[in-house]
Amino acid sequence: MTDHSLEWLAVIFERDLRILQIYLPIAELSVNLFFLVGIGGAVGFLSGLFGVGGGFLLTPLLIFSGVPTSVAVASVTGQVVAASTSGALSHYRRGGVDLHLAMYLVISGILGAFGGVAAFDLLRDAGQLDFVISIGFLVLLGSVGILMLQESVRALLKHRQGIVVRERLPNQHTWMHGLPMRVRFKKSRLYISVLPVLAIGLFIGFVGSLLGIGGGFIMVPALVYLLRVPGNMVIGTSLAQVVAMMAATTILHAIQSQSVDILLAFSLMVGGTAGAQFGAAAGKHLRGEQLRGLLALLVLAVAIRFGLGLVLTPDDPFSMTVIGGAR
Amino acid sequence: MRRWLAFLVVLLLAATPARAERLISSLSNDTIEITSSFDGERMTFYGSIAPDAGSDQRYVQGPFQVVIAIVGPTQDRVAREKTRILGMWLNTDQVTFKGFPSYLHVLASARLRDITDVTTLTTNKILPEAYALSPNTSGWWQTMVFGRELIRLMSEERLFGVQENGVNFLSDTFYSAQLTLPSNAPPGPYIAQTYVFKNGEIIARKSEGFAVRKIGFERFLAQSATQYPLAYGFACVVLALATGWLGGVLFRR
Numbered sequence: 329m330t331d332h333s334l335e336w337l338a339v340i341f342e343r344d345l346r347i348l349q350i351y352l353p354i355a356e357l358s359v360n361l362f363f364l365v366g367i368g369g370a371v372g373f374l375s376g377l378f379g380v381g382g383g384f385l386l387t388p389l390l391i392f393s394g395v396p397t398s399v400a401v402a403s404v405t406g407q408v409v410a411a412s413t414s415g416a417l418s419h420y421r422r423g424g425v426d427l428h429l430a431m432y433l434v435i436s437g438i439l440g441a442f443g444g445v446a447a448f449d450l451l452r453d454a455g456q457l458d459f460v461i462s463i464g465f466l467v468l469l470g471s472v473g474i475l476m477l478q479e480s481v482r483a484l485l486k487h488r489q490g491i492v493v494r495e496r497l498p499n500q501h502t503w504m505h506g507l508p509m510r511v512r513f514k515k516s517r518l519y520i521s522v523l524p525v526l527a528i529g530l531f532i533g534f535v536g537s538l539l540g541i542g543g544g545f546i547m548v549p550a551l552v553y554l555l556r557v558p559g560n561m562v563i564g565t566s567l568a569q570v571v572a573m574m575a576a577t578t579i580l581h582a583i584q585s586q587s588v589d590i591l592l593a594f595s596l597m598v599g600g601t602a603g604a605q606f607g608a609a610a611g612k613h614l615r616g617e618q619l620r621g622l623l624a625l626l627v628l629a630v631a632i633r634f635g636l637g638l639v640l641t642p643d644d645p646f647s648m649t650v651i652g653g654a655r
Numbered sequence: 656m657r658r659w660l661a662f663l664v665v666l667l668l669a670a671t672p673a674r675a676e677r678l679i680s681s682l683s684n685d686t687i688e689i690t691s692s693f694d695g696e697r698m699t700f701y702g703s704i705a706p707d708a709g710s711d712q713r714y715v716q717g718p719f720q721v722v723i724a725i726v727g728p729t730q731d732r733v734a735r736e737k738t739r740i741l742g743m744w745l746n747t748d749q750v751t752f753k754g755f756p757s758y759l760h761v762l763a764s765a766r767l768r769d770i771t772d773v774t775t776l777t778t779n780k781i782l783p784e785a786y787a788l789s790p791n792t793s794g795w796w797q798t799m800v801f802g803r804e805l806i807r808l809m810s811e812e813r814l815f816g817v818q819e820n821g822v823n824f825l826s827d828t829f830y831s832a833q834l835t836l837p838s839n840a841p842p843g844p845y846i847a848q849t850y851v852f853k854n855g856e857i858i859a860r861k862s863e864g865f866a867v868r869k870i871g872f873e874r875f876l877a878q879s880a881t882q883y884p885l886a887y888g889f890a891c892v893v894l895a896l897a898t899g900w901l902g903g904v905l906f907r908r
Contacts, residue, residue, distance in 0.1 A: 351693040351838070353869060353877040358694055358838040409895035414903025455735050459745040575892040582888030586880055590891050597895060601902025638743045645737040645744070646804040650730045651751065 354589035355399045361595060367393075368407070368599025375411060375600070376607025377614075378623040381542035381570060383408045384469060386596065388630055397458050399589050401448070401540030402581035405574050406593035408542040411600050412570045419564030426515040426561050430568045432522055433529040433547075437573035440533025445580045448538055452585070453651065459638075464539050466634045472545055473628035480621035487617065516557045516565075524554060529569075537577040542570040545627070675710045676719075678851050678859040679703050687836060689869045695838045700762070700822075701831040704851055704859065720763070720770045720852040721822045721830045724781050727758025727814075727867075728843025734805040750793045750801035752786075757841040758814050759783055762821025762832045771855040779850065779857070783815050813837045842867045 351358045367389050375382030383404050390400035419425055451457040512519045528550045532543040547566040551557040557565065582588045611619060680702025687696045704719050706712040735749040761781055763770060776782045787802025809815035814837070822832040844866055851859040869877050879887045 349694045349838070351689060351873060353873040354880055356839065356841065406891045406895045409892060410899035410902070413896050413899025417900060417903060455733065455746045455749055459743075571896075575895070578891050578895070579885065579888035582880070582891060583884040586884055588880070588888065588891055590876060590880075590887070590894065593891060594894060594898070597898040601898055602906070605902070605906035638745075640744075641739075642737055642744055644808075646734060646801075646808060647737070647746070648732055648734050648805055648808045650757075651733050 350591065350595070352399075352589050352592050354403075354587060355395055355592060357394075359395075359592075363393075364592065364595035365599035368596035369603035370599075371596075372411065372600035372603025373607035373610070374603075374626065376604035376609075377611045378607075378619055378626075380623070381408050381411050381544045382600065382604075383411075383536075383541035384465070384539075384545065384627070385630060386600075387540040388465065388633065390592075391458075391461075392633075395592070396587075397461060398448070398452055398585055398587040399592065401461070401538075402578070402585055402587040403589045403593040404540040404596070405537070405581055406578045406588060406590070407596040407600055408540075408574045409571055409578060410593075410597035411604060412542060412544075412567045412574070414601065414604075416564065416567035416571050419567055422564070423515075424560055424564030425568045426513055426557070426565045427568070428511075429513045429516055429518075429525065429557070429561075430565050430572070432511075432525045433532075433565075433569040434572040434576075436526040436529030437533035437536075437569060438576045440530040440535075441537040441573060441577045441580055442533075443530075444534040444537030445577065445584045447534070448581075449585055455649070461539055462634045462638050464535065466631050466638065468535065468539070468546065469627045469631035470635070472549070473624050473631055475549070476620055476624035477628065480617045480624055483617040484621060487615075516555075516561050518555065518557065520555065528554065529573075532569075533573055533577075536573065537580065542574055544570055675707045675712050676704050676715050676851065676853075676858050677707045678849060678861045679705055680849050680861050680863065682847060682863055682865060685865050687840075687865065687867045689842060689867065689873055690871060693838055693873075695835055695840070697833060697835045698865075699831060699833050700847060700849070701829075702849065702861075703830075704828040715828060717827050717853070719824075719828065719858075720765050721824075721832075722764070722767070722770060722781055722850045722852065723762045723822060723832055724848045724850075725758070725760045725762070725834060726756045726780075726846050726848070727841055728756075728845070729754040730757045730841070731755065732757075732805065734801040734808070736801070736804075748797070748801075750791060750797050752789065752791070752802065752805060754789070755805070756786055757843070758836075758845070759786070759809075760815070760821075760834060761817045762834060763817070763819045764822035764824060764830065766819045767817070770852050771857075775855070775857065779848075781848075781850070783809075783817070812839065814839065814841075836867065840867055842869055 349358045350361045350364070367386070371382040371386045371389065374385060386407060387400050387404045390404065391397050416425070448457065451460050509522050510519055511522045528547070532547055535541070535546070536543040544566050547569065548562055551562045551566060578588060680700065683699040684696070687698070700723055704715055706715055732752050732755040733749050734752070735746040737744045738747045740747065761783070767776060777785045780786065783806045784802070787798065787806060791798040793801070806815055821834070822830050824830045844864060846862055846864050848862045849860065850857050868874070
């Protein structure tokens with residue numbers, strides 16, 4: 329009896345799910361809407377939980393599930409804008425954004441994005457885009473993951489021994505701050521050279537547009553450890569920078585590679601913004617260093633997945649793509 | 656001289672009845688429209704073999720075999736091969752095939768090798784392999800190796816295929832064939848070439864065109880993305896900002 333009723337359910341479910349197949353006009357393939365909103369939501373949950381953009385998870389997930397690499401990268405760029413907007417706005421209302429600093433980062437970031445999008449096009453035509461993206465994710469996520477894991481394990485051990493971890497003093501200067509062209513950033517209480525600021529922006533703009541990530545997980549440590557931006561300014565400034573830079577990158581991708589799929593991006597945005605709220609709520613039950621430890625493991629897992637893809641003998645050494653006009 | 660004349664007469668006599676059949680054929684769809692719920696589409700090819708208009712023949716003598724080759728819009732396609740360098744796999748070799756069909760399905764009423772010989776199949780571009788033989792700067796050996804792999808990859812994507820039981824004869828002269836265009840069928844003009852074989856020779860052929868195209872919202876989006884990329888990019892950004900802002904407002908309050 330149960331067998332029959334279940335069968336009926338499966339038939340109805342399958343038929344109704346098939347109706348939710350959505351045709352992506354730029355990727356030129358049809359994908360299940362539930363699947364897209366689902367991975368958007370799952371990644372949104374994690375991004376809300378850990379306070380990161382989630383591009384570094386979403387782009388690989390789309391690539392692994394068959395969306396062409398170029399479409400995945402360009403469309404996730406649009407999703408990152410949506411994912412960071414509400415966070416940036418709420419930090420701005422609380423006065424947690426240093427607009428002056430963000431402006432320098434955005435201008436250099438957009439310059440970097442020009443380079444990134446141009447490199448993206450060259451690599452795609454040369455057939456090395458997937459390889460460079462894999463290497464890029466492996467190196468970036470691998471190194472950031474290891475650093476984060478070290479730091480959080482140390483913090484967890486000290487917490488267990490009952491030692492209070494002292495925050496680094498924000499006003500300590502490094503040699504970078506003494507370079508020429510000093511500028512005063514009032515909100516961050518910094519009087520430092522703009523050269524390291526511009527270099528960070530340039531690098532993140534380049535890497536972000538090439539890999540389809542917001543770069544928050546590189547930006548935050550860079551602001552904290554290299555520029556010594558005070559803690560209450562770091563997240564807001566980084567988010568504001570991500571919104572502006574990724575918005576510019578989306579437009580650049582739309583013009584240059586024409587591979588931004590607005591329907592794909594929108595499905596991911598809807599899932600992502602909803603998931604992020606639940607993630608943020610869930611995050612309140614975990615301690616900071618536990619969260620960072622988990623995030624580090626996640627980042628490392630993605631890095632290892634890319635690493636294995638590079639090293640393991642592929643199922644099929646042959647691949648094909650369309651060049652010129654269509655994607 | 657008389658021997659030559661006799662030979663010519665024999666030739667003429669032999670040539671006239673060979674073209675005595677014609678093909679009357681049609682297909683179920685002129686256009687296939689890609690909408691947001693596009694999940695592939697089934698179409699039917701059908702036709703009948705009849706005596707030629709000018710001949711005084713009353714009926715046609717079989718057995719006939721029918722082969723239909725459905726060819727999609729051409730593209731420039733690259734086949735690439737990964738090799739291991741310093742322990743990592745990366746694309747090292749590639750061959751470009753210019754004007755390669757984005758879709759090719761061959762439907763036949765019997766096994767192709769029973770219908771005719773390989774030369775006829777190749778020169779009429781019925782076999783998928785015929786498209787991978789085009790002259791290429793990479794040299795014939797590379798072209799052959801990569802062409803085979805490209806056809807295999809296309810077959811795995813369901814874009815290429817040979818169905819040797821794809822055409823059914825409902826009577827001695829009337830046939831029908833069904834084809835399901837997959838959801839990844841590339842938009843553009845398609846040509847369905849129908850060949851009628853008798854004793855291994857092509858005795859009639861006909862080609863029909865149909866179009867796969869995006870309509871409505873999908874067409875609008877795809878067109879704006881290529882024709883107004885700047886406006887399209889801005890629209891994406893505005894959509895993203897609005898969604899992000901709305902999400903924050905809806906959930907946080």
